[in-house]
Amino acid sequence: MARRPVPGAFLRSRPIEGAFLRSRPTQRVLVIGLDCATPQFVFGPQRFDLPNLQGLVENGCWGLLRSCDPPITAPAWAVMMSGRDPGALGCYGFRNRKDHSYDGMVTANSAAIRVRRAWDIASRYGKKVVVLGVPQTYPVTPVNGWMVADFLAPDTNADYTYPKALKAEIEASVGGYIIDVKDFRTEKKDWLLEQLHALMHNRFDLARHLMTTKPWDFFMMVEMGVDRLHHGFWKFCDPMHPKYEPGNPYENAIRDYYIAMDRRIGELLALVGPETAVMVVSDHGAKAMLGGVCINQWLINEGYLRVADPLGIRKRIEDCSIDWSQTRAWASGGYYGRVFLNVAGREPQGIVRPDEYEALRKEMMERIEAMPGPGGKPLGNKAVRPEDLYKTVNGIAPDLIVYFGDLSWRSVGAVGFDSIYTFENDTGPDDANHDFHGIFIMDDRSGRGGEEVKGLQILDVAPTVLDLLGVDVPEDMQGKII
Amino acid sequence: MEKGIAVTMSGANVVETAQVLTVRLIEMGRNVEHLDAAMAARFGSIKAASYACEVLVRNGVVVIVTHPKLKPKPPCLDIEVDANDTPDFAAEKVLDELAAAGVIVMESSDYSPEEEERIRKRLADLGYIE
Numbered sequence: 001m002a003r004r005p006v007p008g009a010f011l012r013s014r015p016i017e018g019a020f021l022r023s024r025p026t027q028r029v030l031v032i033g034l035d036c037a038t039p040q041f042v043f044g045p046q047r048f049d050l051p052n053l054q055g056l057v058e059n060g061c062w063g064l065l066r067s068c069d070p071p072i073t074a075p076a077w078a079v080m081m082s083g084r085d086p087g088a089l090g091c092y093g094f095r096n097r098k099d100h101s102y103d104g105m106v107t108a109n110s111a112a113i114r115v116r117r118a119w120d121i122a123s124r125y126g127k128k129v130v131v132l133g134v135p136q137t138y139p140v141t142p143v144n145g146w147m148v149a150d151f152l153a154p155d156t157n158a159d160y161t162y163p164k165a166l167k168a169e170i171e172a173s174v175g176g177y178i179i180d181v182k183d184f185r186t187e188k189k190d191w192l193l194e195q196l197h198a199l200m201h202n203r204f205d206l207a208r209h210l211m212t213t214k215p216w217d218f219f220m221m222v223e224m225g226v227d228r229l230h231h232g233f234w235k236f237c238d239p240m241h242p243k244y245e246p247g248n249p250y251e252n253a254i255r256d257y258y259i260a261m262d263r264r265i266g267e268l269l270a271l272v273g274p275e276t277a278v279m280v281v282s283d284h285g286a287k288a289m290l291g292g293v294c295i296n297q298w299l300i301n302e303g304y305l306r307v308a309d310p311l312g313i314r315k316r317i318e319d320c321s322i323d324w325s326q327t328r329a330w331a332s333g334g335y336y337g338r339v340f341l342n343v344a345g346r347e348p349q350g351i352v353r354p355d356e357y358e359a360l361r362k363e364m365m366e367r368i369e370a371m372p373g374p375g376g377k378p379l380g381n382k383a384v385r386p387e388d389l390y391k392t393v394n395g396i397a398p399d400l401i402v403y404f405g406d407l408s409w410r411s412v413g414a415v416g417f418d419s420i421y422t423f424e425n426d427t428g429p430d431d432a433n434h435d436f437h438g439i440f441i442m443d444d445r446s447g448r449g450g451e452e453v454k455g456l457q458i459l460d461v462a463p464t465v466l467d468l469l470g471v472d473v474p475e476d477m478q479g480k481i482i
Numbered sequence: 483m484e485k486g487i488a489v490t491m492s493g494a495n496v497v498e499t500a501q502v503l504t505v506r507l508i509e510m511g512r513n514v515e516h517l518d519a520a521m522a523a524r525f526g527s528i529k530a531a532s533y534a535c536e537v538l539v540r541n542g543v544v545v546i547v548t549h550p551k552l553k554p555k556p557p558c559l560d561i562e563v564d565a566n567d568t569p570d571f572a573a574e575k576v577l578d579e580l581a582a583a584g585v586i587v588m589e590s591s592d593y594s595p596e597e598e599e600r601i602r603k604r605l606a607d608l609g610y611i612e
Contacts (some may be wrong), residue, residue, distance in 0.1 A: 072610065094610045095602070107593065107601050126566025142574035143604040146568055150605070163570045185607055229607060316612075333612030413612040430609050 026470030031220040036227035038285035039064050042439050048258045052266035060443030064452040067284040069389045070336045071434045074108050076283035077135040083462035083477030087390020097396040100346050109152045110137050118462045119143050125471045127217035130210050134222045151180035170224040173209045176203040181228050182326045185428025192232050200225040204264035211271050216390050229257050230286040234432035241288040251312045277468045282438030289433040292412040293404040295331040298420045304329040313415035324349035333413025337402030378459040379405045407433050486539035487585045488554035490547040493563035498535040500546045513543045522549045
């Protein structure tokens with residue numbers, strides 16, 4: 001597959017006008033991304049024994065890193081490395097509306113990110129970069145160095161590397177690239193654990209190979225296994241999870257994985273010199289998932305959505321016969337909810353008059369937030385308007401972004417449920433949801449001595465990386481230099 | 483007929499960058515000629531080589547000029563290759579300039595329908611969408 005260029009991505013080889021002044025000497029930068037690595041296991045009183053991460057914490061600085069809204073892998077890594085919020089990116093999740101049709105959803109791969117990320121800017125300044133497995137980098141784009149795509153690559157038959165020749169090198173050096181764990185929704189936990197460790201070791205093997213064979217100023221890798229581990233094993237390890245059973249055989253699966261990963265991080269750290277600034281970051285955290293709220297079932301029950309399908313048969317909303325002439329809103333599921341209004345003059349068969357739009361949104365926000373849980377008490381939902389979250393709203397955003405039970409509940413898009421609550425998952429077991437805070441650790445070799453930095457935002461990472469590299473930070477980046 | 487252009491290249495790694503650029507343009511189905519010192523010598527004079535370049539461009543060819551004394555007539559793109567750029571990256575930068583000039587069109591990076599459905603299923607299995 002050929003690439004589509006980011007407009008102007010390579011046209012400018014001069015420093016960007018209006019950039020911030022640099023605040024420290026130029027350094028090489030190593031960024032180790034751990035998708036979903038969660039603060040309670042790294043910083044908290046219950047933290048695991050992770051000597052390498054702890055060493056970085058003690059020598060450098062650390063803090064909770066507030067993810068974007070929504071705190072989802074896509075767009076979170078793109079937000080982190082572009083310094084722009086999802087509204088500025090026009091990317092609100094892995095699947096976004098490409099137009100106002102009812103079925104026009106497209107996957108947000110790298111082509112959806114139309115601004116330059118830190119490695120693009122560093123490339124422009126002549127820095128050599130290595131980018132490995134960072135979400136939303138498939139299809140790969142040219143960089144001044146090497147790029148290996150993320151799990152949005154269809155498979156390893158695709159051109160998942162830049163330059164293309166790197167693919168053969170990967171196959172020769174580490175026996176191939178594991179894009180992601182397959183058949184993740186399984187009850188075969190021994191098998192899954194084995195796959196997760198294989199994924200992690202493959203990623204670190206490749207990182208080590210690239211780190212030792214390529215010249216680089218900026219090196220970034222993302223390890224996806226932590227996220228898959230949390231979703232697959234949380235209930236076995238968290239005594240607060242309703243399905244937790246003491247003494248189960250997987251009680252230490254998460255801890256052991258983190259410890260093994262920490263060892264691999266230590267190997268990479270041993271390869272970099274004292275002139276290299278090191279960051280360890282995650283795009284969001286994790287927490288126990290208590291159940292799911294069937295958002296479209298709720299919309300049906302409340303009279304916002306009309307489907308012609310027989311009651312009681314579970315179906316994806318995309319497969320339902322929706323009576324658009326009687327539908328004011330519909331929704332998508334996932335780790336958070338997205339509600340779309342059927343607006344006259346905007347959607348093909350819209351019925352919500354533009355002058356009713358705001359009142360309806362307000363009404364739905366109030367009703368979603370007042371929604372009781374299975375026990376009758378409010379679930380603690382939050383429904384927000386995109387324009388209240390973002391500086392600008394590009395592309396086609398959902399009309400409402402919904403978090404159920406402070407993200408302890410997922411959003412279920414399918415219909416045909418007896419209740420709006422479900423404790424099972426049609427697609428297989430999943431015990432964790434995302435949480436708003438990930439981790440940030442940085443040892444910039446300035447001797448910060450374990451300083452805790454509060455108020456860190458995911459938007460702050462890209463400007464900090466560029467500043468460390470000695471590259472001017474574009475003025476329109478929304479974050480601050482840490 | 484496709485739009486031709488002369489691309490004069492100077493700076494570091496010019497030969498390597500011109501080679502990568504030639505391959506990339508041929509992959510895109512474009513006719514490409516590389517006018518270096520050896521090729522220019524075969525025309526007998528700079529003037530003759532310049533005229534050949536002009537004729538090629540007029541006929542839709544992308545002419546990559548690395549002979550330092552050869553100054554083609556417009557349409558012409560002057561590229562200074564950055565010493566820090568790899569030849570692959572430098573060539574991609576030229577391609578972007580050619581795309582901006584309307585000489586080439588970059589292909590879409592959309593998934594095929596089959597790939598799109600496979601990725602959608604993967605994302606659903608991973609819990610990102612339902």
